[in-house]
Amino acid sequence: MRKKRRRIDVKKLALVVIAFVAIMGIITTTWAYVDNQKKIKAEQLRIEEQKRKEEEEKKKYTVGTSHEGKKYSYDAKKIVEKLSKYDYSNNGEKIVFLTFDDGTSTTNTPKVLDILKEEDVKATFFLTGQNIEYGGEASRELIKREFEEGHAIANHTYSHDCKKLYPNRSLDLEAFKADLDKNDELLTDVLGKYFSTRVIRCPGGHGSWKNMEPLDNYLEEKNMVSIDWNALNADAEGKRKNARELTEYAIKTSQGKEIVVLLMHDTYGKEETVKALPAIIKYFKDNGYAFKTLV
Ligand SMILES: [Zn+2]
Structure with a gap:
């Protein structure tokens, strides 16, 4: 009798142990499954959130300028076609493109931006990498400011080294391309991976060099x-001019043109350009021009 009970006990015990192990197994597996599902869900949410943020970030950009700046922008290709035919008519609608080359500079660019803001007009900045690097972090911040305030950003090569870009005054396409790309990389580094620009200005002007067809x-x-200009304040030619002379030059070369692409510089040493800028803007406002940017 006693013997038999003990045998049953052993069987029961074995069953209990087996049941326990089985239940524990099920619990552990279920728990691991639930935990894994949670992790998958969390990862999905993280990816969705990242995508949403990227989309949000992308929306800030449009080619050559910020989303905000798009409403001031104009197709540069159309302007180049007009300029190439020396046709500055625009069906009675006057437009001016203020363009600043060789920036940024930590001395003059902030003042130019202050004036543009004060006057509530937009411009196109043809940036040069070497000057950006020279100005360090402050220069990079200025590019961000240009972008955020709705101006257009264009590529004026990294080195601006005419001897390298056009040896014997003749284009070296590979050197030119490398220089453009280097500047592009710098601009993307400053403004983010969604920034791009398709507008360039050749150092010295496209029209000044031989063998430009490959470019x-x-x-x-x-x-x-690539866009040159059809008016200038002459802050980089001839004898040094004061603000009044620069203004006069800008007006003289713009007169009678419904499309004006005005060349100026916001680089180091161009303090007189800064001084002349309010009067230059006033001239175009008084004469009914709309201020546009090139993209
Ligand atoms: Zn230049």
């Missing part, structure tokens, strides 16, 4: 555009 073909292929 034109390259730009055409990449849907990019």
Whole structure:
């Protein structure tokens, strides 16, 4: 009798142990499954959140300028076509593109930006990498400011070294491309991966050099555009001019044109350009011009 009970006890015990192990197994597996599902869900949410943030970030950009700046922008290609035919008419609608080359400078660019803000007009900045690097963090912040305040950003090569870009006054396409790309990389580094610009200005002006056809073909292929100017304040030519002379030069070269692409510089040493800027803007406002940017 006693013997039999003990045998049953052993069987029961074995069953209990087996049941316990099985239940524990089920619990552990279920728990691991639930935990894994939670992790998957969390990862999905993280990816969705990242995508949403990227989309949000992308919305701030449009080619050459910020989303905010888009409403002031104008197709640079159309302007280049007009300029190439020396046709500055625009069906009675006057437009001016204030363009600043060789920036940024930590001395004059902030003042130019202050004036543009004060006057509530937009401009296009043709930036040069070497000057940006020279100005360090302050220069990079200025580019961000240009972008955030709705101006257009264009590529004026990294080195601006005419001897390298056009040896014997003749284009070296590979050197030019490398220089453009280097500047592009710097601009993207400052403004973020969604920034891009298709507008360039050749150092010294496209019209000044020989053998430019390969560059034109390259730009055409990449849907990019090189633009010169049809008016200037002459802050980089001839004898040094004071603010009044710069203003007069800008007005003289703009007169009678419904499309004006005005060349100026906001780099180091161009303090007189800063001084002249309010009067130059006043001239275009008084004469009914709309201020646009090139993209
Ligand atoms: Zn230049």
